[in-house]
Amino acid sequence: MISFTPTDEQQMLMDAVRRYSTNDVRAIAHEADESGDIPASVLQTGWEMGILPGNIPETMGGFGETHSAVTGALAYEELAYGDLSVAMRLMTPALVAIPLVLDGTDAQREELLPLFLEETPPLMTAAFIEPTFLFDAHHPQTTAVPDNGQFVLNGKKAYVPLAEDAEWILTYAWNVEQVDAFFVQRSAEGVTVGPREKLMGVRALPTYPVTLSNVRVGADCRLGGAQGANFPRLLAHSQIALAAMAVGVMRGALEYAINYAKERVQFGVPIATKQAIAFMLAECAIEVDATRLMVWEAAWKLDQGQDATKEAYLAKQYADKAVLMVADSAVQTLGGHGYIREHPVERWLRNARGFVTFDGMAMV
């Protein structure tokens, strides 16, 4: 039966995350963007909401009934509504936990999943993107070559969140004829983490380039063991996570622009009473809802155990464009004031542009 109403549990989670985003995150978002750092207390409060443990199934030791992409998407939208850097930094452990839930072997799950239920998140991240405009998620240039029951990894990764402090980096690489992910120790021989990257947006999220030079890992370090990973499905989960975050950014930008347009008086009237402004905002509102529905449909399909490759791909593509359009419209609504960093809309525009690039930087 068609329905657009979240469950009571989901609604409670959304309400809690929204309170956190509105009260805790918004208060520090500007300063975090300027300084490139997020107060530890805010991150700790966010972690204690238990978004990730709640999405690890009880059968795997977690606190959730089942893993649900829909639930994740709902929470991620609320988080990104607060701030994208905070959302991505807070959910960096999910880059490892969710692939474990989806594709991990029993042994991998038993060893690693309990770490995600602790009072502080484990120091784990994932390396996915490569530093070239020719990057193709389905055919990474980073390679994993089987060698005497081990794998030898070579390649260059970029946009690896929190890599400097990570103990483990789940690294995606081309393995003979498919994409696989490998648990690589930060301290392993051949792993080099470069200086922190300087990006246009998500400036409060520390990201790093990672170089792998003849890094050897055991066969048990391959996600999913002998079977490997179901990479297309993992990518779909990532696309949905990112698209859900894009919806949160869009919603925040639209809301801000609406409030501003109703207060800002020019020509003796609030600018929102001019169709030129009102129509721009209405079109944004339509896109926010349309994008959210595409995210929900793709997530729902995944939760049904169906192939959602197409839906997730289209949702992500759609979200990439829509979030830029909405953030840009928000800046435009504020005019000159939108260009000043004291208003958040220019930050949201910088963050919005990143989504086309952010493949693999969120996992739901």
Place this chain on the structure above:
Amino acid sequence: MAISFEIPERIRQELQMTEALASGVMRPEARRLDENEHTRPTDFIKMMWPVMRDQQKKALDKLAAQSEGEAPKREGPGIANLRLMHMVEMLSWGDVGQYLCLPSALLAGAAIEAVGTREQKERFLRRFAEGDEPVWGAMAMTEPGAGSDTSAIQTTAVLDETTNEWVLNGEKIFCTNGKLALEESNGVVVVWATVDRSAGRAGMKPFVVEAGTPGVRIEKVEIKHGIRASDTASIVLNNARIPYDNLLGSAEVRQRDGSTTGFKGAMATFDASRPLIAASAMGVGRAALEFVKQVLADAGIDIPYDKPYHELTAIQRDVLEMEAQIKAAWLLTLRAASLLDHGVHNSLEASMAKAKAGKAVTWVTQKAVEILGPMGYSREWLVEKWMRDAKINDIYEGTGQINTLIVARRILNYSSSELR
């Protein structure tokens, strides 16, 4: 509840039958009917009449079985609007022009259902529930001087107290199925007229005009850019007399306080009709998209869902965008119809769906003609027809701009006087 996109089994089964009709009966006639404007889609009408008639009969019999004053039983949310939107999408995939000739009470039925009394429902709708000859209903709102601004209508209804009849005078244009309702069947047209021009919207009332009413004349039928199989009539009302009880709702005129039942009634029918227009748009859009993908596939060009931007050709990018636009608009439509079934006020969502769908299908079909080049532009294929048919969806039942205005007012919490 939980978020779900599961189409009920019953609708999926109905869709299979509708698809057979759309591909077996409508598609083969689509080109001929487009080239021969004002020709009736007789095969389609013949096949649809018993279906529509029996549905109407069921609804009326159900109503008759209820005791006076008893509210219709509700067993949780229904799926009536969901069913309808899926059917409309599929029929429009077949051919929008023919679909619009669906023999039923349609918009007239919606207005009568919304505000009519039991007696009126029986008197005006029974004809849609019996007999071998198809019957049409229509709605006449637009006038030469009143398009998007429906409150500007000039058609008058004056009560002749000596005979207790309303006397209607004025001209209505762009009335879908007006000729079918008034001249080619024993149908009805719901005519909007003002009982008090000085009262603005408050004075606007819907009146049921039956076929055969003296003083009612079909002035002309339009020749159009697309949906050429659809009947678009101009109706002149010249001292047309109808019984007092043909007024739907109350005759009372309340002043400009926005609490008028008449105009609100019209607006409420839009909440139901706009998702259907959006669904119809999606049918044409899907037809064009599927056709383009088929032609490309025949030429060895597939549409990938796993390639980065730099590896996609320009055509692949276009088709992916067409597909995404249709999906986005379809999901908005699904939500608008579903909310209606759940009894939730949906005018914001209905306008969102309508605005998005009209814009999306216009762009998608124009793109389809472009991609297919000389054959896209040729009247040998249906693509150019779909582009012409598609455009109406951004115009009727509120232009894209009017629906955008409604969305704007709702999100800004402005009244129609605050955001004009």
